[in-house]
Amino acid sequence: MPIPTAAAETVPASRLAVWGDPIAHSKSPALHAAAYQALGLDWEYTRRQVTAESFAAALGGLDATWRGLSLTMPLKEEAFRASATRDPHAELTGAVNTLLLSDRVAGFNTDVGGIVDALTEAGLDGARQVRIVGAGATAASALVAVAELGAGHVEVSARRPERAAGLVMLGERLAVPVVVRPLDQPAAAAELTVATLPGGTELAADTVASLAAAGGTLFDAAYAPWPSALATQWSGGPAVSGLGMLLHQAVRQIRIFLHGDPMVPLRDEEAVIAAMRAAL
Structure with a gap:
């Protein structure tokens, strides 16, 4: 235009x-x-x-x-x-x-590069098994970012798994296998969880517990409010806010x-x- x-x-x-x-x-x-x-x-x-x-x-x-x-x-x-x-x-x-x-x-x-820079700065750039929570535009950027950093397998946890079909196809283009699970189903083990949900999103306690139990470090794209509801309940490892992503993008x-x-x-x-x- x-x-x-x-x-x-x-x-x-x-x-x-x-x-x-x-x-x-x-x-x-x-x-x-x-x-x-x-x-x-x-x-x-x-x-x-x-x-x-x-x-x-x-x-x-x-x-x-x-x-x-x-x-x-x-x-x-x-x-x-x-x-x-x-x-x-x-x-x-x-x-x-x-x-x-x-x-x-x-x-x-610039979100892709911002995520790459933020994960690298936080020492989270070596994860091979990665989970992405969410299936929107930021999830697509996160998938490209972790693929560029060498992720070998990505699990997408989404409220509406049908929305993640595009992420599966994107994974094929990136040569990174992508598996989609409903958000309320038990999650597979991951070294790094990248949450791409809007700031202020609250998940059920049992959903958070399932994600955190085998989720490794949480990198949450949200930064306001911080700690996010997800970060407050995260028990799988450290929780890192999206301020680094915001800065670098x-x-x-x-x-x-x-x-x-x-x-x-x-x-x-x-x-x-x-x-x-x-x-x-």
Whole structure:
């Protein structure tokens, strides 16, 4: 979907935002503001509540002062459909969490790299037997991430197993066997459990007990509230919040907004990351 560019020569594209529903809990504005201050950029980054139904109209209403968007639930599939071009991680997962706005909207998935970086930072990058809880867009990103880190087998625990059919097919593309189980059935042993449920989700105590009994370390993509309901009841090992994922996917977003490429490091990136971490 093209974005109007009539004012592009006279008005700098310096506006950014995170969109989602809900969105009040998002720490992205604080993260991005800290990064742009460290980089000496006079860019504006705000938040806006946008539903899946209102996304197309909201996107079409942006003018040439807008540089890009961060997208969270439930907009990642909507952003995928709105993208004229997509990076490989977006194509694999069918999900876009970053839009670079110009004549042609470019879509990226930085969640995959954010999960890879966060798991590596936490020393959780060697797990071969992995469980993913949930079957949405973040679950697809988690599957690609753990596959890139060398997972040999992935179990998906989902409330509605039929929703996980796409993850089974994605596993075939990644050459990683994926088995799907209903969330309320006993789970197989795992070294690492990656929870991709929305923040605030509460599971029955017996379901949590089954997941935790053989679940290893919990890496929970949720970070607000923290500890999550799942982390509070987790007894299988340590519980790690999704703040690391949030931080590292945001670093890749900022690279995109600045360079158009998630792999091109920022100037003084270590200092920028330190400023972002302090903002959390």
